[in-house]
Amino acid sequence: MHDTQPLYLLTVECYEFVDDGWPPWVKARLVDADGNTWHFAEKTPMFFDQDEPTGSTPLPVMGNGRCEILQSGLDSQGNEILVVRAEVEAIEDDICEFRVRPEQIAGRWNA
Numbered sequence: 001m002h003d004t005q006p007l008y009l010l011t012v013e014c015y016e017f018v019d020d021g022w023p024p025w026v027k028a029r030l031v032d033a034d035g036n037t038w039h040f041a042e043k044t045p046m047f048f049d050q051d052e053p054t055g056s057t058p059l060p061v062m063g064n065g066r067c068e069i070l071q072s073g074l075d076s077q078g079n080e081i082l083v084v085r086a087e088v089e090a091i092e093d094d095i096c097e098f099r100v101r102p103e104q105i106a107g108r109w110n111a
Contacts, residue, residue, distance in 0.1 A: 007109040009064035010086055010100065012040065014047055020055045028063060028088075033081050033099045038090040040065070046088055064106050070097070 010030070018025040023043045030038045044052040047063030067084040075081045081099050089096045 005068040007066045008069055008084070009106040009109050010067040010084060010098075011104050011106050012047060012063050012065055013060045014044075014053065014063045015060040017053075017055055017059070023052065024054065026053065026063075028065070030090075030098060030100070030104075033075065033079075033101050033104075038095070038098065039092065040088045041091055042088050064109075066109050067105075069105070072102075 012028040012030050014026045014028045016027040018027055018041050023045055025041060025043055026047065028040045028042070028047055030040070032038065040046075042065075044063075047065055053059070053061050065086050065088050067086040070083045070085055072080060072082050080102050082102055082105065084098055084100055084105075086096050086098065
């Protein structure tokens with residue numbers, strides 16, 4: 001992450017507890033603008049500022065990972081697409097840049 005870029009909140013779905021330690025680890029998924037599903041495994045503070053889920057929380061729950069918006073553009077149907085760099089990496093390929101729809105950004109992160 002670049003210190004000069006504002007951070008935004010990218011919505012993800014947390015669907016499984018990996019470890020109930022402190023802090024707990026969860027698996028989360030992101031479906032990008034192209035319909036690809038990406039999976040992440042991180043400590044809950046990566047997706048929740050407050051009200052972190054616990055082992056007794058019914059899943060799935062929505063969370064937000066911090067990201068930078070690198071660029072915006074249009075897809076082949078003329079819909080707006082954002083290219084973001086997330087603070088978390090996908091389990092599959094250690095990828096951290098994704099093409100997402102604007103509505104997948106929940107707002108600006110306030111440090």
